[in-house]
Amino acid sequence: xxxxxxxRRPSEGDTATGTEVRAEDQFAQxxxxxxAAPPAVGAGTAGTAAxxxxxxxxxxxxxxxxxxxxxxxxxxxxxxVALTIVAMAIAPGLFTRTNPRACSLTNSLxxxxxxxxxxxxLQGCDLYANIIYGARPSIIIGFLAAGAATLFGAAVxxxxxxxxxxxxxxxxxxxxxxxxxPLILGGIVILSALPSRxxxxxxxxxxxxxxxxxxxxxxxxxxxxxxxxYVQAARALGASDGRIMARHILPNAIAPVVVYAxxxxxxxxxxxxxxxxxxxxxxLPAISWGVLLSEAQNxxxxxxxxxxxxxxxxxxxxxAFLTMGDVLRDALDPRLR
Amino acid sequence: MxxxxxxxxxxxxxxxxxxxxxxxxxxxxxxxxxxRTIGAVQAVDDVSFELRRGETLGLVGESGCGKTTTAxxxxxxxxxxxxxxxxxxxxxxxxxxGELRTARRKIQIIFQxxxxxxxxRMTIGDIITEAWEIHPDVVxxxxxxxxxxxxxxxxxxxxxxxxxxxxxxxxxxRQRVGIARALTLNPDxxxxxxxxxxxxxxxxxxxxxxxxxxxxEFGIAYIFVAHDxxxxxxxxxxxxxxxxxRIVEIGDEDDIYEKATHPYxxxxxxxxxxxxxxxxxxxTRIMLEGDLPNPxxxxxxxxxxxxxxxxxxxxxxxxxxxxxxxxxxxxxACHFPEVLLSVGS
Numbered sequence: 056x057x058x059x060x061x062x063r064r065p066s067e068g069d070t071a072t073g074t075e076v077r078a079e080d081q082f083a084q085x086x087x088x089x090x091a092a093p094p095a096v097g098a099g100t101a102g103t104a105a106x107x108x109x110x111x112x113x114x115x116x117x118x119x120x121x122x123x124x125x126x127x128x129x130x131x132x133x134x135x136v137a138l139t140i141v142a143m144a145i146a147p148g149l150f151t152r153t154n155p156r157a158c159s160l161t162n163s164l165x166x167x168x169x170x171x172x173x174x175x176x177l178q179g180c181d182l183y184a185n186i187i188y189g190a191r192p193s194i195i196i197g198f199l200a201a202g203a204a205t206l207f208g209a210a211v212x213x214x215x216x217x218x219x220x221x222x223x224x225x226x227x228x229x230x231x232x233x234x235x236x237p238l239i240l241g242g243i244v245i246l247s248a249l250p251s252r253x254x255x256x257x258x259x260x261x262x263x264x265x266x267x268x269x270x271x272x273x274x275x276x277x278x279x280x281x282x283x284x285y286v287q288a289a290r291a292l293g294a295s296d297g298r299i300m301a302r303h304i305l306p307n308a309i310a311p312v313v314v315y316a317x318x319x320x321x322x323x324x325x326x327x328x329x330x331x332x333x334x335x336x337x338x339l340p341a342i343s344w345g346v347l348l349s350e351a352q353n354x355x356x357x358x359x360x361x362x363x364x365x366x367x368x369x370x371x372x373x374x375a376f377l378t379m380g381d382v383l384r385d386a387l388d389p390r391l392r
Numbered sequence: 393m394x395x396x397x398x399x400x401x402x403x404x405x406x407x408x409x410x411x412x413x414x415x416x417x418x419x420x421x422x423x424x425x426x427x428r429t430i431g432a433v434q435a436v437d438d439v440s441f442e443l444r445r446g447e448t449l450g451l452v453g454e455s456g457c458g459k460t461t462t463a464x465x466x467x468x469x470x471x472x473x474x475x476x477x478x479x480x481x482x483x484x485x486x487x488x489x490g491e492l493r494t495a496r497r498k499i500q501i502i503f504q505x506x507x508x509x510x511x512x513r514m515t516i517g518d519i520i521t522e523a524w525e526i527h528p529d530v531v532x533x534x535x536x537x538x539x540x541x542x543x544x545x546x547x548x549x550x551x552x553x554x555x556x557x558x559x560x561x562x563x564x565x566r567q568r569v570g571i572a573r574a575l576t577l578n579p580d581x582x583x584x585x586x587x588x589x590x591x592x593x594x595x596x597x598x599x600x601x602x603x604x605x606x607x608x609e610f611g612i613a614y615i616f617v618a619h620d621x622x623x624x625x626x627x628x629x630x631x632x633x634x635x636x637x638r639i640v641e642i643g644d645e646d647d648i649y650e651k652a653t654h655p656y657x658x659x660x661x662x663x664x665x666x667x668x669x670x671x672x673x674x675x676t677r678i679m680l681e682g683d684l685p686n687p688x689x690x691x692x693x694x695x696x697x698x699x700x701x702x703x704x705x706x707x708x709x710x711x712x713x714x715x716x717x718x719x720x721x722x723x724x725a726c727h728f729p730e731v732l733l734s735v736g737s
Binding site: 285294 | 493494497500503504505511512514522523570573576
């Protein structure tokens, strides 16, 4: 390495101020020659300083995702559907003045017509009012079950992923057992064993059967994030486990879980309707979409509107939540931008 | 470098860091709930070295030789299997959680990949000041943003960078942020884990220079991990060459680059590209055969013997200790140490 181009500490005569540029020059030049490229000392600093100067916007994952979502017609349409359904659940009075329980048998099975846009059911109750009032149990169960499953699953998954060890092993085995139980079959078995079945029981059952999905998702996210260099750096600074979790791991791990939670709302609403239709969910005199559907099943040919309207709104609602989840997933993935 | 002038004369006495017989084995397990250990990857096997205050030790070797694991165990990011590391006279492997928190202030790390080492959800300001939130007594709350600004400017970034996010910066700039973060707690030792390997060559020089300036200014010792002998030569006072979890040769710049006695060091040196075509043809190139042996099942005797051009029967039977056998002035873990004049310079 006596050919003169090899990096060498500048001789001891150099002063502190004069050395930097020379050493930099020498070092860069040597490498630049190896790469057969012109020496580019200083270019990096100049170019990047300009890049810093002209981007005043503070970008963040959620901020960018929101910008993306606002410009997506699909997301806006789905969000409007979801908001409408939620509004129905909160204040059904805004959508209909008819009392869903004010029924007259003379109207039994009357098809849609003036005075009743969706027609009347077997008992002669207004179907439109029933659908409006039936949104509440679906939405309550949907948000409650998806919310609780997400909180529980994410908490367990985060602890299992972060600490590993026996807790992780035990939780993973329990999750496997729950996975082996099909959602509907498990629902039928559990609910038919209960003395009374209401919104709470159904929601609890859907949490019990739904949390492992979220747990697995969260666990794998945490495992992949916890090895990241910035987590190691925080640990090297002396950060506590709680701080590492709250500041570093969760913000970087939560996005897919939020996406799945949105989709799970749709799944839960569908599952509630299915279980009710099968006769193990909500029971008359409760008003819900599943109850309406189960009433419709025996008179499908005679009165198809009984199936058509509750079925459509159920499908549209579920579709809205599933699609929102999908669009959200794409918006949260920077690689797709 | 001016560091050679400014540095305090090396006084004998307690070094800043003394690593003794550091071992890190990663157990290989089988089974789902009841795990059985069926072997161990010997990532680091009996590594000892010393580091003086303000000194730079280069740690060189090919990937998988245990240099990064050595670095991470010193920070207790990996728990060592056995051994001791006395830092300021305190064995950092025997510290309790609370003591470790305090000790960690004095050892910091700079990572290889500047894209993975900064939390993408935090602003540069949050990243810099986090250390002071964890150790509130270092900088009073009111002064934090000014101090963060000063630090950023010290590493060559505009002070306004505080409010920006990592993805708005280039690799070289991110690495500067990483350096600023490592400086927040006024450490005595910074472990640089291949800090320039992921950067463009022109930016590499700037970052290396910055590291040297900072060393002169604050008197920080570095353990500089790299796989590139020429980068290490530029910054290191002493160099340790690692192979398969062991240090095979350690010495100062002259010992390693001019008087290397271990065949592995010689092979590495002969692989350094020479930019000047004149005389390049006359250099001996040592081509190593085969791949790195499985670290879970290292060769008997000398670990390098399977790829060594000098290997003899003795090498398979006896593990060569890291000692100065032939009076070359620095230790080398080879039964047949000898200086090859045709490699390196």
